[in-house]
Amino acid sequence: MKLKKITSFLCAAAMAAGMLLGNGTAVMAEEKAVSCQELGTPLADVRVRQALAYAIDLDAIVDSLFDGKAEKAISFTAPGDWLNAELPVYSYDPEKAKELLKEADWPSDYTLDVVYYYDDQQTVDLMTIIGQYWSEVGVKAQFRKLEGDLAAQLWVAPEDKENGPSAVKWDLAYAAVAALTESEFYNRFASTATNNSSVPLQEGLDELIAASNSTMDTDEQKEAFKQIQAYVAENELAMPLYHQVCFIYNSDDLDMAGSKVGNDQFSYEKNILDWNINREDKTLYTNGGPQEFFWYPMVNPGYMINTELIFDKLINADSSLNPTEGMLAESYSVSEDSLSIEFVLRDGLTWHDGEPLTAEDVKFTIELMLKTPGANAVATEVVQAITGAQDYLDGKSEDLAGVVVDGNKVTVQFDKIAANALQVFSQWPILPKHCLENADPATLQQDQFWQKPIGSGPFMVDEVVLNNYATLKRWDGYYKQGSGNIEKIYMFASGENDANLVKNASAGKIDYAWSKSTDDAKAIEELENMNVEVANIRYTRCFYINQFPHEANIK
């Protein structure tokens, strides 16, 4: 009974709004008609998706659950000059939602299967609230937390990118996208994306996405992304919910010498060597110490503050993550055609253990990034664009032909324009060849190097008591000396979400830290000796909506 209703409505909807299913002509091929009778999803109807968005009062959620410390999202892109100002906004309007659902003939006995994979209280609370909003417009939903192999349950694209059926079971998936660049938000809507499990081929969208990736010119990029944003929003291909911000905490004892704070999810120049701490032991207290190991910078180069203190990059970045002057590289230059970058390394660079840091280390690191599975998408995209990358990966060549070492000069050549190359070289640090030469890239994180890593940054690892604390000490071999007095950095062990941050801060044992948790921010705001600053980051929470035909998961 239920299934019949869904399919009949779907067939009608598909014919009426054929465009949405991919191709609008009368060529509702026979197999397609068959699949239409067997499978479908009410979510293929844009009105249903819009109704679900209209039903949620995001302003109220942001004000209450997030204490006003998050931003309601109208697009994946956060407000600013990358955001298209004329996007349709699905503001809270339950009447409109009911109307749209009625128009779309929403099957009232259908129960949405909504999945999430975070196990924090806030996520569960958010799901509860949204469930209630939906039930108020007559949409039933069940929420469940996914366990086990998440990638296989969430991000498997169907074989047929046009008609499905879906390779995943859920109706909606709550997820977060942390992006270094805008492309990370939108590349996954392309029908060619291997992780696109929810959006069928859209007419014209693939071309828009391709255009956004083929230019290094910021203005052209912005224009391209604004078009994509409009396409995604008008068709509500996914439902952005809110943007998280980054909270940066510092204590009154810390004088940051006027450094600007920024997106601490990634690394940027903080001039920490100029910072002064008003403690007798000249120690700066922070978190992010290793629990099991120091995080390797392949997936997330800024996972912990310590990464940017221990390791130097080729290029520096400012607090908005724009590449600035050289770091390990004394200078760098991009060729006219944007297809090659030349780095000139500083003289006399060494690693913390005294070994010289050479251009060979740079080449080694780039090769390692190429071979490490699961490295960050932007980084992978860039290193794969380097000349000879495929041959090197396939084992056809001994080394990566596109990276040429000449004394202390390194030239990186690309086959096609890598829009984010400079960002990548300003975020992903150079690793020591002499320590990691024999490491297996597939299990790089499990290499013993990460128990007590050796880098070339301003601070070197001193004591490590896993799961308790670790300390860094100022390294006098660094290429520049600051005016600050910090001799030691004491890091409490923690993961990305430090459950003990507020406790330690209350006890006066945090001088600098950051988190995305609104609860942390609220609690630390109230501490007398702590200050909270806010930085915008590209971090958007959303629902992906599975528009590929699939069976109702909850019967």
Place this chain on the structure above:
Amino acid sequence: MSSLDRKMDKILAREEAGQIKKRMKNRALRKMFANRLSVAGIIIFVVILFMCCAAPLFTPYDATKVDLRSILQPPSAEHILGTDKIGRDIWARILFGGRVSIAVGLGSALIATVLGVSLGTIAGYKGGWLDGIVMKVSEIMMAFPQMILVLILVTITGQSLWNLIFIFSLTGWPSMYRMARSQMLSLREQEYVQALKAFGIGGMRIAFKHILPNAIGPIFVNITLSTAMFILQEAALSFLGLGVPLEVATWGNILNVAQDLTILKQAWWIWLPTGIAVTLFVISINFIGDGLRDATDPSQIG
């Protein structure tokens, strides 16, 4: 001499009429009710149990009803114990959460008891290979610290209410089994059992009807202890993020938000009443258990 004979005849007659057993029960109950603490325990237990079971009588609110316009409200006439971070009524959550927590604790304890006692009675009475196997299995289960075993099992089965009851039952039966079995072993060679056998009464009937009742006291004590333990374990698992899914209101899940220091410091109405409810309930169960132990222990004069 003859007066003694007459007395014995009377006792025999009463036993045949089934009065002795009744007296025994009465005596245990009488002793139980003479113990002030266990009476207090029973009262608290019954009150909390009743209020949780009949939750809708005591609160107009639903435990899951979100109200974003009144979040983190301190106790007031409208919400007698205030509201939580998304505006749910705490009093309602305690009552409805109590249902789940008590069901998990008591339910698991009962299932474990039925399982353990039946196995213990059968295996203990029959002996032989069955007893050998069950004994080995129980030894293996009991070799684990309970919490370690529960954690492993939770990860295997995944987090859900039913899985938790299943896991608690699974980890709880061996102690019940041990107790029932030792009772069987010590009594099955007794003369009265031999006599019953001689009358041709079936083995299982003897085991369940004539030997098992001797263990009724320790069984009840064990049920109370297990219930208390499971309720606390449910809370501990919630804290570790491995308990009943967070969207279900349980005492453990309500308490869990005290991990947020702001809540711990400023919103005492969320965790303190819940903490008191849990503690009171567990104490009341322990009092009942103590009372039962004393009342059914024949070495104690009542």
Place this chain on the structure above:
Amino acid sequence: MTNYVIRKILSLIPMMLVLSFLIYLGIELMPGDAVDFLIPPDALSTMSETQLNEMRESLGLNDPFMVRYVKWLGGVLHGDFGYSLQSGVPVATLMKNHLPATIELTVTALIFSSIFGILFGVISALKKGSILDQMLSVVGMIGVAIPQFLLGLICINAFALHLNLLPVGGRMASMDQNFFERLPYLIMPALVLGFSLTSGVMRYARGSMLDSMGKDYMKTARAKGIPEWRLNLLHGLRAALTPVVVLIGFRLPMLIGGAVVIEEVFQWPGIGALFVDSVRAQNTPLVMMIGFFSVLLVLISSIIVDIVTAALDPRIKLS
């Protein structure tokens, strides 16, 4: 006696074999595998199945179940406990790093609860029925009935944040600190962990003290004019100790279970916290080792209880 111990230990071997297989099977049955936890969930969306498989291969997760188990068992028999799937550190090293912390915590809690439990139990028995007796029993009851993590959080809030007397967590601030400098870190977790145990010990001590005070030989001794305090201390206490030792021995498993929670609350870097992490992350070699180890501890402690009981009570013979 030696015979008894050897026989007991030998009987552990088949048991441990079965157990190890069961734990291994259990981890196998968990949904997903270690690779799913090595990559943060947000980053998983960018990885292909091929890449994930490469990682599985490299971690040796693609072998059939029995092959992996036999490999693991073979390793263990040669003293090689494998490597943590998360950090690649040898499991033996991890145990060596984390075990002292847990032992320090549980032993302190055990000593604390034994001393206070016996002390208060004896006092209660001597002052039977007094207000002190009743108060002690109520406090003891609360100790058993309050969820440990809640008590821990309340203590942190009170003693570390409000009064600023003790550190909020951790085990040490520097590797140079000796035991006494580290003591402030130990106090709260050990007290909270020991609190729940104290009341059990106390009740047992009280009961058996009362029991022994009523014994005939005590009456005889009293009639002989031995001072009351000496009587209580020498004869009463000695007789009262036996059941208490048994109780403490049997509570050891509970203590290990409790340590799991307490270590999380107080950021104590012991095997309890490690166990929770590795169970969540399906870090098979580590779960195996810790599970195995805790089982061994339980079994050994039961042997020790047997021996100590025999030593304290001449009537009991080990057989």
